[in-house]
Amino acid sequence: MNRPRFLFALSALAFAGAALADNSTDVAPKDGWASQGGGTTGGSAASSKYISKVSSASQLESALSLGGTNPKIIKIYGTIDMASADNGGAFTDHDDQAARGLIVVPSNTTLIGASADAKIVNASISIKKVENVILRNLTIVSPCDVEPVWSSSEGRWNSEFDSVVIYSSKRVWVDHNKFTDAPLTDDQLPVENGQVKQCHDGALDIIHASDYITVSNNTFDQHDKNNLIGSSDTSKDEEGHLTVTFHHNLFTKVMERAPRVRYGKVHIYNNYYSGSKSDSPYKHNYSVGVGYKSQILSTNNAFDITGAKTCADVVKNPGSSKLTGSIADSGSLLNGTDLALSTKCSFAKASWTIPYTGYPLDNAANVKSKVTANAGVGKLTVN
Numbered sequence: 001m002n003r004p005r006f007l008f009a010l011s012a013l014a015f016a017g018a019a020l021a022d023n024s025t026d027v028a029p030k031d032g033w034a035s036q037g038g039g040t041t042g043g044s045a046a047s048s049k050y051i052s053k054v055s056s057a058s059q060l061e062s063a064l065s066l067g068g069t070n071p072k073i074i075k076i077y078g079t080i081d082m083a084s085a086d087n088g089g090a091f092t093d094h095d096d097q098a099a100r101g102l103i104v105v106p107s108n109t110t111l112i113g114a115s116a117d118a119k120i121v122n123a124s125i126s127i128k129k130v131e132n133v134i135l136r137n138l139t140i141v142s143p144c145d146v147e148p149v150w151s152s153s154e155g156r157w158n159s160e161f162d163s164v165v166i167y168s169s170k171r172v173w174v175d176h177n178k179f180t181d182a183p184l185t186d187d188q189l190p191v192e193n194g195q196v197k198q199c200h201d202g203a204l205d206i207i208h209a210s211d212y213i214t215v216s217n218n219t220f221d222q223h224d225k226n227n228l229i230g231s232s233d234t235s236k237d238e239e240g241h242l243t244v245t246f247h248h249n250l251f252t253k254v255m256e257r258a259p260r261v262r263y264g265k266v267h268i269y270n271n272y273y274s275g276s277k278s279d280s281p282y283k284h285n286y287s288v289g290v291g292y293k294s295q296i297l298s299t300n301n302a303f304d305i306t307g308a309k310t311c312a313d314v315v316k317n318p319g320s321s322k323l324t325g326s327i328a329d330s331g332s333l334l335n336g337t338d339l340a341l342s343t344k345c346s347f348a349k350a351s352w353t354i355p356y357t358g359y360p361l362d363n364a365a366n367v368k369s370k371v372t373a374n375a376g377v378g379k380l381t382v383n
Helices: 005-020 055-066 092-099 364-374
Strands: 050-052 070-078 078-079 103-104 107-113 119-121 124-128 131-137 139-141 149-151 156-157 162-169 170-175 179-180 204-207 211-216 219-225 244-249 250-256 266-268 272-276 288-290 295-299 302-306 328-329
Touching: 050 055, 055 070, 055 078, 055 103, 092 103, 124 131, 162 170, 272 364, 288 295, 288 328, 302 364
Parallel strands: 050 070, 070 107, 078 119, 103 124, 107 131, 119 139, 124 162, 131 170, 139 179, 162 204, 170 211, 179 219, 211 244, 219 250, 244 266, 250 272, 266 295, 272 302, 295 328
Antiparallel strands: 149 156
């Protein structure tokens, strides 16, 4: 039987619509701080000459420098390795790594993986003193400092090079990425001076008075010091800044700093945390760090941490007891029961008005299924 012509026309239109779908031109939705301050559009307005497809470190560097701060979209194919032969080979020392491992992202840029296998390794991505940046659909492997430094006063190894650092920047959306130490996990690192010779630093740090940042739908996996918001207790220039949202992120085997906050007005909602107090090598210490002058609003998060018994096992002040912050929670669960932050954790209550409205808020009982299904790479379409 012949189908009516209008049905064929509708089918053709539907197919064309599916073919044209391209998340590389997305702008930050109204579900976090990145929608404020004028909004975050990245390179969505890029003309065709500023849309690049790259598959090597040299191509990436060229695409980033193209057209200055004109809007640009850079689509990454396969693995970008900053220590590949294309970029000079293995790092020889700390200074060499600092120079050749750095990826500097300019204003008005969207950096997006073209498919689920898009990956950046041996790199530290710098979003410094810029505005309007989008980072999506990338597996970002923690760089390993080739020369970590032993601190005898602290009794530990200190490394440099965060996977991503947002420094004195505004309007940044970090979405649907995967951050991980793997394949070089901490159990494969040598032990010296009685401590693991830690070569990984932060996964994603937001520092030096950055504002209007949304971190959404990412997977943070197998890492120690994960997310630092606010660089130090003495960075008083950060007070009144550090407006950040974390939502629908998946934290698996993250030891601490998920996130650790100083000064900022930080909204944490609908994130899912999975870990264990006895895991090796990523033994859970705490999840949310309530640092100096922090103002944290926590809503409908779900913590599944084996061995955690009370709020204080997942929410704590990791710094001096004299330098305290504030937090308020509603609707969050710890191992399936009420987190009970107001009675089981001793903090001042944060109170401020969230400026974005109408954002989707899931019941904490549904957070695990939603976040595990949607967070990370391979959920976007890029043409």
